[in-house]
Amino acid sequence: MHQRLKQILQKADADYADIRYEIKKNIFITLNGKELSNIGSTTTDGYVIRILKNGGFTSVAFTKETDAEKALKTAEENAELIGNTIEKPVKIAEVPVIKDTFIPELKEDPRKIPIEEKLSLLRHYNDIPLSHEKVAMTNMRYFEVTREKYFLSSEGTEIHEDLITTGIGGGITSKDGNLVQNVRIGAGGSDGFYTLRDLDGKFEERTKIVIDLLKAEPVKAGSYNCILNQGLAGVFAHEAFGHFSEADIVESLPAMRKKMQIGNKLGSDVLSITDNATLPNQLGFYKYDDEGVAVRKVNLLRNGVLTGRLHSRRTAEEFDEPISGHCVAEDFRYAPIIRMGTIFIEPQEKTLEQLMAELVDGLYILDPKGGQTSGENFTFGAQYGYLVKNGKKDRMIRDINISGNLYKTLMDITAVGNDLKLGKTGGCGKGQTNIRSCHGAPHILVKNVVIGGV
Amino acid sequence: MEKLLEMAKKVCDQAEIYYNEPNSSEVLFQKGELHDIESQFQSGIALRIIKDGKLGFSYTKNLIDREEFLQNALDSLKGGVKAGYSFPLTKELPQFNTYDPHVEKVTSVEMVDHCQGMADVIMEETDAELEIAGYKETRTIRIMNTNGTDLQNISGSNGYWVNLIYPGGGAGLSRIFEEKKPFTVSKKDIAELIELYNSSSKVIDITSDKMQVLFMPGCMYTFLWRLLSGTSAKSIFENISPIKEDIGKKIMSDMISFYDDPHDDSVPGARSFDDEGVRTRKFSIIEKGVLKNFFYDLNYAKKLNAESTGHGYRSSMWGGDPITMTPTPSLRHPRIEIGDKSFEELVSMMDTGIILDGAMGAHSGNIPNGDYSVGVSPGLYVENGEIIGRVKDVMVAGNVYDTLKKVIAVENKLHTCWGGRMPAILCENISVSSK
Numbered sequence: 001m002h003q004r005l006k007q008i009l010q011k012a013d014a015d016y017a018d019i020r021y022e023i024k025k026n027i028f029i030t031l032n033g034k035e036l037s038n039i040g041s042t043t044t045d046g047y048v049i050r051i052l053k054n055g056g057f058t059s060v061a062f063t064k065e066t067d068a069e070k071a072l073k074t075a076e077e078n079a080e081l082i083g084n085t086i087e088k089p090v091k092i093a094e095v096p097v098i099k100d101t102f103i104p105e106l107k108e109d110p111r112k113i114p115i116e117e118k119l120s121l122l123r124h125y126n127d128i129p130l131s132h133e134k135v136a137m138t139n140m141r142y143f144e145v146t147r148e149k150y151f152l153s154s155e156g157t158e159i160h161e162d163l164i165t166t167g168i169g170g171g172i173t174s175k176d177g178n179l180v181q182n183v184r185i186g187a188g189g190s191d192g193f194y195t196l197r198d199l200d201g202k203f204e205e206r207t208k209i210v211i212d213l214l215k216a217e218p219v220k221a222g223s224y225n226c227i228l229n230q231g232l233a234g235v236f237a238h239e240a241f242g243h244f245s246e247a248d249i250v251e252s253l254p255a256m257r258k259k260m261q262i263g264n265k266l267g268s269d270v271l272s273i274t275d276n277a278t279l280p281n282q283l284g285f286y287k288y289d290d291e292g293v294a295v296r297k298v299n300l301l302r303n304g305v306l307t308g309r310l311h312s313r314r315t316a317e318e319f320d321e322p323i324s325g326h327c328v329a330e331d332f333r334y335a336p337i338i339r340m341g342t343i344f345i346e347p348q349e350k351t352l353e354q355l356m357a358e359l360v361d362g363l364y365i366l367d368p369k370g371g372q373t374s375g376e377n378f379t380f381g382a383q384y385g386y387l388v389k390n391g392k393k394d395r396m397i398r399d400i401n402i403s404g405n406l407y408k409t410l411m412d413i414t415a416v417g418n419d420l421k422l423g424k425t426g427g428c429g430k431g432q433t434n435i436r437s438c439h440g441a442p443h444i445l446v447k448n449v450v451i452g453g454v
Numbered sequence: 455m456e457k458l459l460e461m462a463k464k465v466c467d468q469a470e471i472y473y474n475e476p477n478s479s480e481v482l483f484q485k486g487e488l489h490d491i492e493s494q495f496q497s498g499i500a501l502r503i504i505k506d507g508k509l510g511f512s513y514t515k516n517l518i519d520r521e522e523f524l525q526n527a528l529d530s531l532k533g534g535v536k537a538g539y540s541f542p543l544t545k546e547l548p549q550f551n552t553y554d555p556h557v558e559k560v561t562s563v564e565m566v567d568h569c570q571g572m573a574d575v576i577m578e579e580t581d582a583e584l585e586i587a588g589y590k591e592t593r594t595i596r597i598m599n600t601n602g603t604d605l606q607n608i609s610g611s612n613g614y615w616v617n618l619i620y621p622g623g624g625a626g627l628s629r630i631f632e633e634k635k636p637f638t639v640s641k642k643d644i645a646e647l648i649e650l651y652n653s654s655s656k657v658i659d660i661t662s663d664k665m666q667v668l669f670m671p672g673c674m675y676t677f678l679w680r681l682l683s684g685t686s687a688k689s690i691f692e693n694i695s696p697i698k699e700d701i702g703k704k705i706m707s708d709m710i711s712f713y714d715d716p717h718d719d720s721v722p723g724a725r726s727f728d729d730e731g732v733r734t735r736k737f738s739i740i741e742k743g744v745l746k747n748f749f750y751d752l753n754y755a756k757k758l759n760a761e762s763t764g765h766g767y768r769s770s771m772w773g774g775d776p777i778t779m780t781p782t783p784s785l786r787h788p789r790i791e792i793g794d795k796s797f798e799e800l801v802s803m804m805d806t807g808i809i810l811d812g813a814m815g816a817h818s819g820n821i822p823n824g825d826y827s828v829g830v831s832p833g834l835y836v837e838n839g840e841i842i843g844r845v846k847d848v849m850v851a852g853n854v855y856d857t858l859k860k861v862i863a864v865e866n867k868l869h870t871c872w873g874g875r876m877p878a879i880l881c882e883n884i885s886v887s888s889k
Contacts (some may be wrong), residue, residue: 026778029533032688032692033692035536036533036534036535036536037535037780038511038535038780039511039530039533039534039535040510040511040512040526040527040529040530040533041526041529041530042512042513042514042526042778043514043526044498044513044514044515044516044778045515045516046496046515057490058490058491058492059492059493060492060493060494060495061492061493061494061495061496062494062495062496063495063496063497063498063515063516064495064497064516067495070495071493071495074479074493075493077562078479078491078493078562079491081488081491081562081563081566082488082490082491085487085488085566085570086487086488086489087487115532115533116532119533136692136693136694137692137693137694173692173694173822175693175694178696179823180694180696180820180822180823181820181823182820182822221662221849221851221885221887222662222887223662223887223888251484252484252485252489252583252585253583253619253621253622253624254485254583254621255583255621255622256622256624259622333494333496333775335492369818369819370815370817370818370819371815371818372814372815372816372817372818372829373624373814374623374624374625374626374812374814374829374831375619375620375622375623375624375625376622376623376624377623377624377625377814377829377831377846377847378814378829379814379815379818379828379829379831379849380815380818381815381818381819381827398820399819399820399825399827401815401818401819401827401828401849401851403814403815403829403847403848403849404847405846405847408847433774450847450848450849450887450888451849451887452827452828452829452849452850452851452885452887453827453851453885453887
């Protein structure tokens with residue numbers, strides 16, 4: 001394969017060029033309620049060429065090998081146009097030349113399990129919520145994505161890495177009269193099919209929550225002190241803080257870049273945040289990014305002080321900071337952009353009970369339901385929660401959406417628990433979807449959280 | 455493709471081929487300076503087959519081996535996905551003017567020059583952290599099936615997206631300008647955006663209250679997702695729509711009419727057929743507040759003993775590659791009927807309230823139930839009919855079926871926005887929460 005790519009790349013008239021060819025295999029099963037609505041397996045492939053020429057850096061994605069010359073020509077023209085237009089020529093950080101093949105070790109290779117077995121397992125789990133009369137609908141899917149990636153650069157790097165991601169995920173909807181409630185469920189990972197075994201308990205637990213939600217009270221809009229559970233605190237680490245550790249985002253926002261200088265005190269003393277995609281057996285694991293750079297652990301925040309950032313080769317040079325290996329694409333349709341790998345809040349000493357006692361009165365809110373950031377502001381939903389009175393869990397609440405300001409919230413995190421948990425399903429939609437986006441945290445206590453209510 | 459269809463015909467009862475070829479270029483400006491240019495030449499084919507009432511499906515980017523491709527679809531029959539419907543025979547469709555060949559000739563240099571021109575003006579007159587994107591796209595779609603349908607649509611668009619970000623906040627005032635032929639954004643449109651930005655630069659603290667909210671086109675997808683969930687045949691079949699039993703009933707203000715207009719070829723993307731080859735038409739969903747229709751694709755029409763309304767599209771809430779998806783009920787050309795007030799008149803009608811120019815977190819919350827709870831991104835603050843600044847860390851929340859009962863007035867103009875073409879809608883007594 002690398003030989004074929006070399007033949008394409010050697011025609012490039014550029015200061016630097018790379019090409020990535022990917023074969024992507026998808027296996028998908030979807031159940032809507034009892035009904036199977038989609039099942040199959042399929043293979044697609046395509047190329048991305050990147051060119052650095054005369055100080056301009058650009059990319060072209062294409063699917064037909066016969067378009068390779070056209071793609072090269074377009075990329076060269078666009079690079080020259082950028083180079084002629086911008087004042088400061090683009091440079092990319094120097095990196096070691098790598099020649100490597102990395103095929104991950106899997107516990108139970110999902111590719112060796114017949115699709116019939118996958119379907120029967122999905123049906124088994126799906127039947128758990130459906131056996132309850134108050135459950136109106138389920139949408140459950142099995143997915144298996146294999147990315148077989150070949151990367152070649154004009155500097156001599158040649159990498160072949162495979163990424164195999166499996167998961168079961170979906171939603172459970174309950175209904176009582178006109179009231180509709182839903183919760184999400186997800187499991188999976190990067191290291192084999194075993195992550196999808198023995199999930200009955202989890203499905204039973206989620207079913208109970210969605211039924212209980214029919215009797216929960218809508219939360220009243222206002223400002224509360226809150227404990228966020230691990231899933232929700234992980235989304236905070238990802239949405240509110242993590243995206244501003246991505247150099248391509250802060251680069252475009254000068255006022256934000258000024259605040260996000262390495263060494264600035266941004267958060268409370270109890271808060272440390274790390275990205276570590278080298279952690280084995282986690283959803284976020286990979287060895288090389290889509291620029292052919294080995295990923296490394298990055299200490300992003302230590303005791304509230306900004307200590308690191310996630311980079312591509314271009315931004316590492318622009319910021320004059322160390323390369324980190326975080327430039328990742330969804331698949332062959334896209335040039336890579338900076339993405340988090342496995343981001344998490346570092347655990348401290350406190351138990352959940354101690355956090356509850358510290359909270360006294362407020363809310364205990366759990367599990368994410370989508371989030372979004374816009375500059376220093378963020379919004380995300382919680383699937384359910386409880387009022388906390390006098391340090392004790394009280395009535396269940398629903399319709400919880402929180403909003404906040406990154407800097408205020410980083411300072412308002414007053415206590416961090418000892419029970420770190422990393423997510424099993426990801427999905428981040430920064431222009432492209434990253435199904436390997438992994439985040440986690442222990443329980444955290446946050447003051448003055450704005451809740452939208454309904 | 456013809457050969458593939460012939461091969462499929464021999465081994466199954468019905469077959470359908472969907473071909474999609476998008477070609478695009480985008481230039482991106484950050485901080486008022488050219489940042490990136492990206493191009494894509496993509497194509498792909500999806501195959502659906504029906505045999506003994508079961509559905510088979512496969513897709514590929516490169517049709518190298520027809521036999522293997524067909525075999526993938528045949529293999530997926532084993533799963534047993536039911537298909538009680540037939541692919542349609544559709545012929546003699548109205549012709550729309552969807553493609554201007556000049557779009558393909560728009561060069562990156564021309565788009566860069568125009569973006570630079572806009573950037574120079576905006577940077578001169580504001581302190582915004584400016585993002586601009588210019589793009590052109592042509593797309594060919596072809597649908598063939600074994601019942602004799604062979605339809606093709608070529609469409610083109612040229613567009614600019616301008617986002618004036620308030621320094622530090624990240625929230626920005628953004629607008630989409632899009633046409634099916636090459637064009638430049640008018641100086642008047644840019645001047646209006648600059649004026650709106652400069653009038654809202656001051657940050658104002660407010661307390662939580664119920665107040666008037668002017669929902670702008672840029673946040674309208676918050677309502678759209680909930681209305682689509684409520685009126686899709688899929689939700690009706692799954693029994694999760696709160697308005698399932700409400701056909702013929704008045705469910706919102708008589709100022710709200712919600713419809714699909716695939717035949718409007720004054721804007722890009724008009725379609726005479728959906729992604730299943732079913733004929734489309736202008737289609738009313740809510741008329742003067744009364745729920746008129748749900749929308750169907752072939753699959754859910756069959757399940758609900760109805761006819762497809764021409765709404766089978768290969769798309770999802772998040773976009774995605776059409777060939778990788780099977781059709782589901784979806785609206786591609788949603789509109790809300792315009793009212794009789796200009797934007798300036800709507801603002802002058804407000805006593806105290808928020809102009810919700812963009813929403814954050816529209817995908818969170820209980821979408822089937824119609825609930826929304828979004829961060830302002832940004833939210834402009836109005837007092838006594840005048841914009842006096844903007845609010846931060848504020849959420850606007852409600853239920854779409856309740857909010858759209860509280861309409862005071864609707865704007866007299868449609869704007870291209872994420873998801874469709876919409877006017878601004880002024881509502882009263884909406885929950886706004888703050889620290």
